[in-house]
Amino acid sequence: MEKILLAHGSGGKVMHEFIKKGILSVLPVKGLTDSAIIKEHSIAFTTDSFVVSPVFFPGGDIGSLSVHGTVNDLTMVGSEPRYISLSLIIEEGFPMEKLKRILDSIARASAEAGVEVVTGDTKVVERGKGDGVFINTAGIGLLREDVCFSPERIEPGDLVLLSGSIANHGVAVMAERNGIEFSPPVLSDSRPLNLLLKELKGYHNAIHAMRDPTRGGLATTLKEIALERKVCIEIYEDAVPVKEQVRGACELLGIDPLYVANEGVFVAFVKEDMSKSILEALKGHPHGEDAAIIGRVKEEPEGVVLLNTGFGGTRMLDMLSGDQLPRIC
Amino acid sequence: MEKILLAHGSGGKVMHEFIKKGILSVLPVKGLTDSAIIKEHSIAFTTDSFVVSPVFFPGGDIGSLSVHGTVNDLTMVGSEPRYISLSLIIEEGFPMEKLKRILDSIARASAEAGVEVVTGDTKVVERGKGDGVFINTAGIGLLREDVCFSPERIEPGDLVLLSGSIANHGVAVMAERNGIEFSPPVLSDSRPLNLLLKELKGYHNAIHAMRDPTRGGLATTLKEIALERKVCIEIYEDAVPVKEQVRGACELLGIDPLYVANEGVFVAFVKEDMSKSILEALKGHPHGEDAAIIGRVKEEPEGVVLLNTGFGGTRMLDMLSGDQLPRIC
Numbered sequence: 132m133e134k135i136l137l138a139h140g141s142g143g144k145v146m147h148e149f150i151k152k153g154i155l156s157v158l159p160v161k162g163l164t165d166s167a168i169i170k171e172h173s174i175a176f177t178t179d180s181f182v183v184s185p186v187f188f189p190g191g192d193i194g195s196l197s198v199h200g201t202v203n204d205l206t207m208v209g210s211e212p213r214y215i216s217l218s219l220i221i222e223e224g225f226p227m228e229k230l231k232r233i234l235d236s237i238a239r240a241s242a243e244a245g246v247e248v249v250t251g252d253t254k255v256v257e258r259g260k261g262d263g264v265f266i267n268t269a270g271i272g273l274l275r276e277d278v279c280f281s282p283e284r285i286e287p288g289d290l291v292l293l294s295g296s297i298a299n300h301g302v303a304v305m306a307e308r309n310g311i312e313f314s315p316p317v318l319s320d321s322r323p324l325n326l327l328l329k330e331l332k333g334y335h336n337a338i339h340a341m342r343d344p345t346r347g348g349l350a351t352t353l354k355e356i357a358l359e360r361k362v363c364i365e366i367y368e369d370a371v372p373v374k375e376q377v378r379g380a381c382e383l384l385g386i387d388p389l390y391v392a393n394e395g396v397f398v399a400f401v402k403e404d405m406s407k408s409i410l411e412a413l414k415g416h417p418h419g420e421d422a423a424i425i426g427r428v429k430e431e432p433e434g435v436v437l438l439n440t441g442f443g444g445t446r447m448l449d450m451l452s453g454d455q456l457p458r459i460c
Numbered sequence: 461m462e463k464i465l466l467a468h469g470s471g472g473k474v475m476h477e478f479i480k481k482g483i484l485s486v487l488p489v490k491g492l493t494d495s496a497i498i499k500e501h502s503i504a505f506t507t508d509s510f511v512v513s514p515v516f517f518p519g520g521d522i523g524s525l526s527v528h529g530t531v532n533d534l535t536m537v538g539s540e541p542r543y544i545s546l547s548l549i550i551e552e553g554f555p556m557e558k559l560k561r562i563l564d565s566i567a568r569a570s571a572e573a574g575v576e577v578v579t580g581d582t583k584v585v586e587r588g589k590g591d592g593v594f595i596n597t598a599g600i601g602l603l604r605e606d607v608c609f610s611p612e613r614i615e616p617g618d619l620v621l622l623s624g625s626i627a628n629h630g631v632a633v634m635a636e637r638n639g640i641e642f643s644p645p646v647l648s649d650s651r652p653l654n655l656l657l658k659e660l661k662g663y664h665n666a667i668h669a670m671r672d673p674t675r676g677g678l679a680t681t682l683k684e685i686a687l688e689r690k691v692c693i694e695i696y697e698d699a700v701p702v703k704e705q706v707r708g709a710c711e712l713l714g715i716d717p718l719y720v721a722n723e724g725v726f727v728a729f730v731k732e733d734m735s736k737s738i739l740e741a742l743k744g745h746p747h748g749e750d751a752a753i754i755g756r757v758k759e760e761p762e763g764v765v766l767l768n769t770g771f772g773g774t775r776m777l778d779m780l781s782g783d784q785l786p787r788i789c
Contacts, residue, residue, distance in 0.1 A: 133556040140550070140584030150582065153556060157563040158546075160577055167578035169543060169600075172501065178545035178598055182583045214498060216507035216598050217487075220549070221469070227462040227482060234486040248489055249496035253479065254511045255469030256787060260591035265583075269507055269545050269598030271498075458585060 142346025142392070143451030147355070165204040165342065166272065175210035177201055178269040184458040186233065186263050188307040190299070190318030191394075193266055194236035196460060199321045199394055201270035202244045203343045206325040207397065209280040209335070210272030212244060217268055218252040222261035233264065244323035246270065277335055282360045282400075284339035290406040291364060291426040292399045294327060294419050295320060296372035297349050301391030301459050302380045309384075317377055320395035327397075327418040334412065337405035343397045345460055348390040350448040352398060353436045365437045366426035366448075389438075390451045392459040400428060469787075471675025471721070472780030476684075494533040494671065495601065504539035506530055507598040513787040515562065515592050517636040519628070519647030520723075522595055523565035525789060528650045528723055530599035531573045532672045535654040536726065538609040538664070539601030541573060546597055547581040551590035562593065573652035575599065606664055611689045611729075613668035619735040620693060620755040621728045623656060623748050624649060625701035626678050630720030630788050631709045638713075646706055649724035656726075656747040663741065666734035672726045674789055677719040679777040681727060682765045690762045695755035695777070697769050718767075719780045721788040729757060 138145035139153075160167075166177035179200045186193040198215065205212040217237065221230065241248055299320040306317060324343060331338065340360075344352035349371070357364045373381075373388045381388045395418065401409050406424055413419030436448040467474035468482075495506035508529045515522040527544065534541040546566065550559065570577055628649040635646060653672060660667065673681035678700070686693045702710075702717045710717045724747065730738050735753055742748030765777040 135550045135552055135554040135556065135559065135584055137552050137584050137586065140582055146582065153559070154563060154580070154582070157560055158567045158577060160580055167543070167545075169578070172503065172600075172602075174501065174503075174600075176543060176545060176598075176600060177579050178547045178596065179581045180547040180549050180583050180596055182549060182585050184589075214496070214505060216496075216505060218507045218509040218596050218598075220509050220511060220594055221464045223464055223466050225464040227464065230464065230482070231486055234483060238487045248487060249498070250506050251483070251489055252508045253469055253475065253483070254509050254594075254787075255464055255466050256511050256591060256594075257466065259588065260513075262585060262589040265549055265585075265594070267507065267509055267547050267596035267598075269547075269596075271501075271503075271505060271600070273501075458583075 137457045138453050141451060141455065141457060143351055147450060165207040168208060173274045175205050175208050175272040175274060177204040178267065179204060180265060180267040181460060182265050182458050183304060183460050184262060185307055188319055189303045189316040191321040192233055192236050193264060194233035195240040196321050196394060197266040197268045198237055198240035198244060199323050200460060201268040202246060202323045202325055205270050205272030206328055207341050207343055209278035210274050212246045212270055212272045212325050214249045214271040215246050215268050216250045217248050220254045220256060220261055220265040222263055223255055223258045225263055244325060280338060280341045282340045282356050285360045285362060285400045285428055287362060287428050287430045288403055289339055289400045289428040290403050290424050292401055292406060292410060293371065293396060293425045294413055294422045295396040296374050296421040297393050297396060298373060298377050298381060298388035298391035300394040301456055302377050304459050305384055305456060306380060313376060313380060317380055320393055322395035322418055324397055327416050330412045330416045331409060334405055334409050337402040339400045341397050341399045344393050346392050347451040348392060349398065350389040351450040354448060354450045357436050358434045361433045363429040363432050363435045363437060364426060365429055365439065367439045369441050370423055370425045372421045372423050386455060390455060392456065394460065466786045467782050470780060472680055476779060494536040497537060502603045504534050504537050504601040504603060506533040508533060509594060509596040510789060511594050511787050512633060512789050513591060514636055517648055518632045518645040520650040521562055521565050522593060523562035524569040525650050525723060526595040526597045527566055527569035527573060528652050529789060530597040531575060531652045531654055534599050534601030535657055536670050536672055538607035539603050541575045541599055541601045541654050543578045543600040544575050544597050545579045546577050549583045549585060549590055549594040551585055551592055552587045554592055573654060609667060609670045611669045611685050614689045614691060614729045614757055616691060616757050616759040617732055618668055618729045618757040619732050619753050621730055621735060621739060622700065622725060622754045623742055623751050624725040625703050625750040626722050626725060627702060627706050627710060627717035627720035629723040630785055631706050633788055634713055634785060635709060642705060642709060646709055649722055651724035651747055653726055656745050659741045659745045660738060663734055663738050666731040668729045670726050670728045673722050675721050676780040677721060678727065679718040680779040683777060683779045686765050687763045692758040692761050692764045692766060693755060694758055694766045694768065697767055699752055699754045701750045701752050715784060719784060721785065
């Protein structure tokens with residue numbers, strides 16, 4: 132009898148197949164993206180559950196992460212995040228003091244991102260039937276008439292822009308989980324992308340699509356988009372910003388930074404003639420100082436992500452396979 | 461060190477204190493009711509996580525329950541449920557076939573209630589770190605200009621109307637959990653209350669407030685309202701509909717039906733002069749055939765729920781104490 136595997140939640144190939152064949156075949160959800168667009172009421176709507184382990188990690192915790200994740204999903208479709216719901220599933224025996232730290236972190240992250248927690252729910256499960264605390268946040272963002280980010284708008288010739296260095300979140304969580312300490316510590320990049328987006332007012336029309344490469348990492352996100360939009364995305368490995376220390380940590384942990392989860396960067400597909408201005412605008416914000424143009428959209432081969440390696444070769448990038456990094460968010 | 465107890469999620473007194481002192485003191489959420497009212501955009505917004513154990517029970521399952529729970533929260537504030545999000549936290553090893561049954565149940569329950577699942581999320585946790593499947597649904601309902609249900613509108617002299625017999629859900633789940641079989645089986649009352657509400661068009665102005673007595677049961681819900689509105693609610697025990705078999709089951713299980721969770725009835729506070737018409741309207745719908753007028757609102761003593769017992773005596777009802785029925789929803 133077929134059973135659920137960790138890989139079904141990894142963000143990679145197995146999860147994509149599972150969602151398509153195991154979930155959407157039974158329960159059809161139209162136009163699945165980061166957030167649902169409800170045009171009739173000018174709102175975007177999204178949900179995310181967070182099961183990250185451990186709940187505290189360098190640079191964040193499950194509380195701030197649960198705010199950022201939902202804020203970012205709303206931001207990626209071009210909406211202004213405004214209202215969030217908060218639902219806690221707590222394991223019996225979880226220390227009250229830790230819960231308060233998490234709630235405090237949620238309060239601070241919400242205030243920073245400019246969203247309001249307006250409704251909530253609390254459930255408790257018996258010891259051994261959960262794992263500390265799981266958090267669900269759903270969110271509502273306001274659509275703006277002049278903004279429409281959608282993979283459908285991506286055109287061959289668009290440049291691919293990355294707003295910051297990758298793999299920080301995944302490495303920070305994995306290091307904490309495995310008791311590895313880096314000095315200085317590798318910090319998660321968990322942060323609200325709507326603040327960075329504010330720098331891009333005036334460029335909205337030149338930005339065709341945007342997505343945050345969370346579970347499955349940059350490679351998986353690019354592959355998803357290449358398949359959806361039936362284009363080729365060519366990336367220059369040397370152009371992809373990875374912090375020196377993070378690169379070292381990935382080597383140590385035996386993982387590829389292109390497949391490691393991020394929680395505070397986005398990849399944007401932009402018109403070439405505006406790309407330099409957009410890059411400069413991003414670099415002017417502390418959350419965008421490592422921004423870089425990392426590649427280009429081509430017509431063919433359709434559905435393919437090509438990585439130009441530093442040695443002049445190329446290789447095709449597929450989605451993450453298996454369950455490399457379970458419970459990273 | 462203070463730790464989370466099962467009672468913190470029971471819906472009773474301990475949970476109310478915990479939410480007030482443990483959660484809202486750190487993370488203030490304004491005007492906490494079943495759903496947040498976002499007047500500016502004419503929507504209501506709510507969230508609920510479902511951890512019911514077992515996931516399948518007579519009359520429903522965690523899937524249909526997760527749709528009904530959110531639909532009902534939206535309905536209780538007078539909004540028209542429209543969009544829901546669906547987030548799954550699945551334990552590694554959970555049988556795919558059971559998951560499909562649950563998803564199918566969600567699809568059917570959504571179609572029946574007239575809501576659309578528009579966005580979702582899937583997470584998987586390791587074996588032993590969850591319990592089968594937990595589901596979160598958040599929902600958006602549309603506010604109607606002519607409808608405003610709010611405890612603030614309750615007045616002394618209002619009659620208290622209950623839309624159906626109580627304790628069916630809690631007894632069905634407890635029986636399943638303990639391997640007790642009733643013949644015929646006691647079925648959960650889990651169902652979408654917006655269908656029943658449609659019978660009450662034309663009476664909206666006479667309905668002052670409405671709430672569904674879920675965790676904590678009817679007694680806890682009445683006590684909440686008595687405290688919020690600073691009134692006395694007097695109930696006639698003989699008038700509260702409890703199915704014969706459910707009453708017997710409660711005696712067997714040693715629980716009081718007034719404190720058992722419901723998932724398909726509401727208590728409404730209505731103007732006396734319209735109460736008969738409202739009752740008749742409800743009785744015309746299959747979900748309201750057991751509807752009854754069960755009591756009356758009085759000015760004093762404030763914050764008190766008085767139960768007139770069948771023997772001419774009265775007793776005060778408090779909120780559920782402790783964790784009588786953990787993981788009932």
